[in-house]
Amino acid sequence: MSGRQARCRARDRNNVLNRPEFMSLNQPSRREQGTGEGRGSGGPRRSTFRQQSQQEDTGLRGGRDSSDGASAADGGAKDAPRLPEQDCMQLNPTFRGIAINSLLAIDLSLSKRLGVCVRPQGSGAPFRSMVLLLAFSGHALPWFIGTLICLWRSNTLAGQEVLVNLLLALILDLMTVAGMQKLVKRKGPWDFPPGFLDFVAMDMYSFPAAHASRAVMVSKFLLSHLVLAVPLRILLYLWAFLAGTSRVLLGKHHLSDVGCGFALGFLHYSLVESVWLDSATCQTLISIGTLRWAPLV
Known part of the structure; x- marks a missing residue:
C-alpha cells in the first residue's frame, strides 16, 4: 500500500x-x-x-x-455622449410646457395651411405676383433708398427733419429685428433658405417678422407726420396689414412671427417719437453725412 x-x-x-x-x-x-x-x-x-x-x-x-468593471463604468460614464434636449422624452411635462407646445403646434399648422403662395403651381398661383409685390414693398432696401433720395432732393428744414428721423427709425428697426432673429434662430414653417434680398436686409430667420415690423412702424410714422385724406389713411393701414401677412402666404413666417412683428414695429415708432431729433441736430447729421460742416439752408 x-x-x-x-x-x-x-x-x-x-x-x-x-x-x-x-x-x-x-x-x-x-x-x-x-x-x-x-x-x-x-x-x-x-x-x-x-x-x-x-x-x-x-x-x-x-x-x-x-x-475592470469600475474602470469600464468610469470610462463609459465619461465617453457616453449626452443626447440633445430635443431627443429626450419628458415623462412629467409641466402644464406650461404642454400649453406652449400646443400653441406652437397650432401656429405651425395654421401657418402651413395659409402658405398658399409657396409654390408657383399652388392654389394661390394667380395671386402670387401680387403677394410678391406686397412683400417687396415691406422690404428694407426700397425704404432705405427712397428715404435717402427724398432727403437728397428735399429743400425744407421741416422735411429734412422728418426724413432724418425716419432714416434713424429704419436703422433702429433693422438692427433690432436682425439681433432678435440671430438670438432666437427660429426657422420658417417651410424652412426655405434665405434669398439674396433677405441677406441684404439681414432677414435670415423667422422670428420676428421684419416686414411686419417695418410696415407698422412706417405707416404709423407717415400717418403722424403727413397730412393725408381718409381714404389714403385707410389704404396705409391696409398696406401695413397685407405687407406683414404676405410673408405668411409665401411660407416665410409663422403667424406668431407676424403678430410679434406688428407689436415690435409699434414699439419702434413709440421709441423714435420719444427721442425725436430736432431740426438743428438733423442739420448737423446731414452736414456730417455729406461732408459739409455748414448747416443746410
Missing part, C-alpha cells in the same frame, strides 16, 4: 493540471470530493490544497473583474 501511494503522489506531482493556475480546470464535484476524502490519507490534503488555491484564484479574479 505504501508503494502504491508513493506512485500516486508522484503521478499527481507530475500532472500539469494539478498546478495552481490550472486547478479551475480540474475541479471535482462535491460528491467526488466526499468520496475522495475517504480514500487514503492523500485525499483530504489534496482537496484542502485545491480549495485554498480555488479561493485564491477566485479572489484574484473577483478583484480583477471589479477593478
Whole structure:
C-alpha cells in the first residue's frame, strides 16, 4: 500500500493540471470530493490544497473583474455622449410646457395651411405676383433708398427733419429685428433658405417678422407726420396689414412671427417719437453725412 501511494503522489506531482493556475480546470464535484476524502490519507490534503488555491484564484479574479468593471463604468460614464434636449422624452411635462407646445403646434399648422403662395403651381398661383409685390414693398432696401433720395432732393428744414428721423427709425428697426432673429434662430414653417434680398436686409430667420415690423412702424410714422385724406389713411393701414401677412402666404413666417412683428414695429415708432431729433441736430447729421460742416439752408 505504501508503494502504491508513493506512485500516486508522484503521478499527481507530475500532472500539469494539478498546478495552481490550472486547478479551475480540474475541479471535482462535491460528491467526488466526499468520496475522495475517504480514500487514503492523500485525499483530504489534496482537496484542502485545491480549495485554498480555488479561493485564491477566485479572489484574484473577483478583484480583477471589479477593478475592470469600475474602470469600464468610469470610462463609459465619461465617453457616453449626452443626447440633445430635443431627443429626450419628458415623462412629467409641466402644464406650461404642454400649453406652449400646443400653441406652437397650432401656429405651425395654421401657418402651413395659409402658405398658399409657396409654390408657383399652388392654389394661390394667380395671386402670387401680387403677394410678391406686397412683400417687396415691406422690404428694407426700397425704404432705405427712397428715404435717402427724398432727403437728397428735399429743400425744407421741416422735411429734412422728418426724413432724418425716419432714416434713424429704419436703422433702429433693422438692427433690432436682425439681433432678435440671430438670438432666437427660429426657422420658417417651410424652412426655405434665405434669398439674396433677405441677406441684404439681414432677414435670415423667422422670428420676428421684419416686414411686419417695418410696415407698422412706417405707416404709423407717415400717418403722424403727413397730412393725408381718409381714404389714403385707410389704404396705409391696409398696406401695413397685407405687407406683414404676405410673408405668411409665401411660407416665410409663422403667424406668431407676424403678430410679434406688428407689436415690435409699434414699439419702434413709440421709441423714435420719444427721442425725436430736432431740426438743428438733423442739420448737423446731414452736414456730417455729406461732408459739409455748414448747416443746410
